[in-house]
Amino acid sequence: MLTHGQSGIPDSGDASASGKPLIVSQTEALALPRDAAELDSPFPLRDGAALHQRAIRLDDAPRLQAFHHRLSDRSIFFRFSGIMPELNRELAERLSHVDYSDRMAIVVTQGRGVDKPIIAVARYERNGPDSAEFALAVDDSWQGRGIGPRLLMTLAEYASRKGFTSLLANVLYDNDRMLAMLRHSGMLTTLRIREGYAEAWLDIISAKGVDDAR
Numbered sequence: 023m024l025t026h027g028q029s030g031i032p033d034s035g036d037a038s039a040s041g042k043p044l045i046v047s048q049t050e051a052l053a054l055p056r057d058a059a060e061l062d063s064p065f066p067l068r069d070g071a072a073l074h075q076r077a078i079r080l081d082d083a084p085r086l087q088a089f090h091h092r093l094s095d096r097s098i099f100f101r102f103s104g105i106m107p108e109l110n111r112e113l114a115e116r117l118s119h120v121d122y123s124d125r126m127a128i129v130v131t132q133g134r135g136v137d138k139p140i141i142a143v144a145r146y147e148r149n150g151p152d153s154a155e156f157a158l159a160v161d162d163s164w165q166g167r168g169i170g171p172r173l174l175m176t177l178a179e180y181a182s183r184k185g186f187t188s189l190l191a192n193v194l195y196d197n198d199r200m201l202a203m204l205r206h207s208g209m210l211t212t213l214r215i216r217e218g219y220a221e222a223w224l225d226i227i228s229a230k231g232v233d234d235a236r
């Protein structure tokens with residue numbers, strides 16, 4: 023189970039250590055690997071909502087805390103397999119520090135701008151030579167509008183570009199919406215039920231752009 027914060031955290035979140043090209047946002051003065059920076063783009067919904075997607079940033083901890091605070095107990099339980107009404111600061115900071123390769127998170131915000139509220143998060147973390155475990159959460163008031171499926175495709179495509187071939191989700195057996203989403207994704211290869219969880223494996227080798235999702 024991908025329980026945020028219990029897994030290895032990169033020492034500094036400094037992408038330059040990997041030797042990858044960096045670009046620096048003129049307005050934000052934060053360095054991101056180029057392909058992570060390129061995620062910064064509109065996230066249109068069919069109903070016309072003006073959402074935005076971007077890679078998570080080092081300074082997103084307070085916005086992650088606010089996002090978590092708004093989640094229902096049920097959504098938190100589905101996401102974390104436990105009761106956690108608040109996201110403490112230490113965990114929020116660890117979750118906002120990724121290396122944009124082995125550990126990655128993509129957020130959806132309501133409008134464009136780093137100060138805009140986060141309404142969805144998808145993340146993965148390497149769990150094998152070619153695989154990673156992933157999880158998503160969407161603000162309750164935004165669920166059921168296609169954010170999850172679109173964000174899953176974005177995450178899968180990014181992971182595929184990083185060389186991953188499969189993604190694993192450990193889903194509580196009664197999380198019908200998540201299971202329906204995975205079944206509809208076109209990427210589900212294996213679904214094993216064990217000890218209250220559905221272990222769902224996705225083949226992401228040919229993960230396509232989000233325009234093909236839904």
Ligand SMILES: CC(C)(COP(=O)(O)OP(=O)(O)OC[C@H]1O[C@@H](n2cnc3c(N)ncnc32)[C@H](O)[C@@H]1OP(=O)(O)O)[C@@H](O)C(=O)NCCC(=O)NCCS
Nearest residue numbers: 097100159160165166167168169170171200202203206236
């Ligand atoms: C599970 C979750 C991420 C789904 O995100 P979402 O934005 O609410 O997803 P949506 O309801 O818009 O999409 C799923 C629906 O679209 C359908 N769908 C998904 N992809 C589709 C596709 N490519 N084509 C057609 N339909 C599709 C699914 O069947 C599902 O419909 P249903 O619920 O009516 O059966 C979200 O509900 C959530 O955050 N839940 C709480 C936390 C959680 O459970 N996280 C998962 C932990 S592993």
